[in-house]
Amino acid sequence: MKQYLLLATLLTILMTSCSKEAIIRRKEDRLIGAWEFDKVFYKADNALFRDNITHEYANDIIHFYPDYTASYDDYSLRTIFDGEWTLIVDEDYYDGDNDLEFFVDAMFYDFVNGEDFYMFGSIDRLNRNKMRLEASDRRGTYTFKLRRL
Numbered sequence: 001m002k003q004y005l006l007l008a009t010l011l012t013i014l015m016t017s018c019s020k021e022a023i024i025r026r027k028e029d030r031l032i033g034a035w036e037f038d039k040v041f042y043k044a045d046n047a048l049f050r051d052n053i054t055h056e057y058a059n060d061i062i063h064f065y066p067d068y069t070a071s072y073d074d075y076s077l078r079t080i081f082d083g084e085w086t087l088i089v090d091e092d093y094y095d096g097d098n099d100l101e102f103f104v105d106a107m108f109y110d111f112v113n114g115e116d117f118y119m120f121g122s123i124d125r126l127n128r129n130k131m132r133l134e135a136s137d138r139r140g141t142y143t144f145k146l147r148r149l
Helices: 002-016 020-031
Strands: 033-044 061-064 069-074 079-094 097-108 117-126 130-136 140-148
Touching: 020 079, 020 097, 020 117, 069 097
Parallel strands: none
Antiparallel strands: 033 061, 033 140, 061 069, 069 079, 079 097, 097 117, 117 130, 130 140
């Protein structure tokens, strides 16, 4: 009886443990789809408060496709920019525990102005309906809150 209990326990542990690749695939599957900017904030370095700049991204949509291509639908310019994306995983070790941190790196090709633009940020939250990204530039930090369409 003890052998069956031990075997059942081992099988349960093996079946419920996830590999790093499986976690990445699940995160990529959640990312794929159309996302609209819900709220966007910018906090300059050494500033006390953040600025709400949602109006700059109003009605803009990002599509992430399964073949690692993307498109950015800029509502104000009435233009769609093609691009590509990748999911980057950083493995941190703290006190013997390893923690995975996910980053999305998307590059879009600007054929209008001839200047490509990028979106590189850490994924703080990603579920079926909401995504929260944090990205930095030389002067501060952006917080993007997106919702799935």
